[in-house]
Amino acid sequence: MFDNNSSIHRFINVAFKRQTYLNTLYLLFTFPLGTAYFVFLVTGLSLGFTLSIVWLGIPILILVFLAWWEIASFERQLAIWFLDVEISPMIIEEVHGKSILEKGIMRLKNPVTWKGLLFLIIKFPFGILSLVVTVVLISLSLSLLFAPLAYLLGNVSGIDAMWEAIAIFALGIIVSFLSMHVMNFLAYLAGKLAVLLLGSSAEISSKIPNTVEWDVTNH
Template structure:
């Protein structure tokens, strides 16, 4: 009985947690940002490779290359701020190079750079999926909550006012369940960001080697 009460309390308390709304905010940002990243990267890379024969493509590719690192850094920081997760630094060691070319060469060698590119490209379909799921859950919840009003204006599927009220009450539970679904989706997005926007694997390997040596 105590386990059921605890589970029910956790189910209801999702609506009172600040992190729930931070997660929803992160998911809301996913679609517009993912679209912007995809358009920028596809356009920039296509233009850069297309102009390689006249050499103009080289500085274009360098600029796009440096830009996607900065964008990925922003995404990493946003995930830390909104999702409350700890993501290790994208750089495995301090960058001492001051020239653009030197920094570019350093980042070319970093596997995080290429994982970050994949993350930014995948964020576009992930943002679309998040938007569709969120729109569906919000529409379903609101439609159930206002069902008595819909019944009074003749737009409800309920056969009686009592049934419409029961649907509306059920909408509260559907809304709470929707928050749990969005939290899960945000958790998956956060885990993906942590995997792709950090030097986690190499840092873990280094720590393991240090422990073995000690």
């Protein structure tokens, strides 16, 4: 019906791509994960630095350091699985045969360690944004799409005829497609951020999901 390269085709096809729903799931999980990371890091680092004057804080800081590395590694895999991006390894040096101390020093010198910490901190405000945008868009879309059913059940005020409910339903279809593109754009930004901060090299190009068609006129 539509040319595969047409803007209308790309606009509508977003609803039929698996990546769109993986992107949405990633965005929904961003807020709880980001909140947990932020609370853990703020509490752990604050406690560690406060108690470091009596040396008790040193092991706490070491544990927090080890934990945020593993969390960053988990986030890297999460981005690869859900956002379909390619991220270079966090460590490119050979670690076999090295002592625990040598491995610890390598991680301290590794830029990904500190970029990963930045990523975990940024994930909290980004998670708030993602949650608000995703929940609002999904709620708005569903409320419009279910307008005819709500009218039949008598639960909608301000709609006096079935044709009005059907018109709202049609508007809901358009809003749903727009919402998917907006959420794909947020996922696109999250993927770019993961590539930049969670890989050993910022030069690797990301594999952008096919459904990230937030600009439907320039493809």
